[in-house]
Amino acid sequence: MASASPTRAKDIPAKIVVLGESAVGKSSLALRFVRRDFIPNQEATIGASFLSRSVSLVDESPPVTIKFEIWDTAGQERYRALAPMYYRGAAGALVVYDITSADSLRKAESWIGELRRNADPQTVVVLVGNKCDLESMRQVSIQQGQDLAEKEELLFYETSAKDGTNVDALFTNLGKTLLSRGVIASG
Numbered sequence: 341m342a343s344a345s346p347t348r349a350k351d352i353p354a355k356i357v358v359l360g361e362s363a364v365g366k367s368s369l370a371l372r373f374v375r376r377d378f379i380p381n382q383e384a385t386i387g388a389s390f391l392s393r394s395v396s397l398v399d400e401s402p403p404v405t406i407k408f409e410i411w412d413t414a415g416q417e418r419y420r421a422l423a424p425m426y427y428r429g430a431a432g433a434l435v436v437y438d439i440t441s442a443d444s445l446r447k448a449e450s451w452i453g454e455l456r457r458n459a460d461p462q463t464v465v466v467l468v469g470n471k472c473d474l475e476s477m478r479q480v481s482i483q484q485g486q487d488l489a490e491k492e493e494l495l496f497y498e499t500s501a502k503d504g505t506n507v508d509a510l511f512t513n514l515g516k517t518l519l520s521r522g523v524i525a526s527g
């Protein structure tokens with residue numbers, strides 16, 4: 341799939357992998373971030389290539405532009421263990437669950453284990469409780485998400501790919517964390 345924004349020489353690339361149970365909204369989140377839109381009932385996979393979007397962090401000194409290269413699982417989550425190359429070189433990882441599915445939070449815990457076994461220890465992991473627009477169907481409290489994130493030392497956000505809540509904030513904060521931890525470097 342074509343890149344949403346052209347790469348400029350000064351952009352810092354950051355590979356981000358997206359993990360989680362099927363139908364939690366991984367592809368929708370990636371598409372919301374890259375295309376700033378929600379595409380309902382889209383095909384389960386976005387394909388083998390990745391989506392990308394460059395984001396300028398203007399309050400960094402000097403300002404930097406991060407090119408997020410987002411790798412979706414392309415429907416392979418059923419096979420549990422993804423190829424090690426999927427994780428290789430990942431600066432960040434989103435472990436996504438659906439706040440309307442307690443089971444998807446349990447599955448997120450096993451994805452965190454999968455990441456610990458396969459990803460570089462410095463990979464910054466964000467626990468993401470998606471579909472927060474579906475408040476009336478909520479099965480997972482914010483506290484439960486926060487508790488897991490704290491226990492595993494992860495960043496935490498609740499998001500809605502549907503209405504866009506917290507999607508840009510998540511990536512902006514992830515970018516800042518990648519810089520402050522030296523996972524990616526400017527210049």
Ligand code: GDP
Nearest residue numbers: 362363364365366367368380381471500501502
């Ligand atoms: P994936 O299998 O994890 O990539 O999940 P998809 O992105 O294919 O989404 C699965 C279903 O959930 C689709 O019908 C989406 O339209 C829907 N969906 C995804 N994100 C949201 C969200 O934030 N809110 C709501 N209400 N539905 C969502």
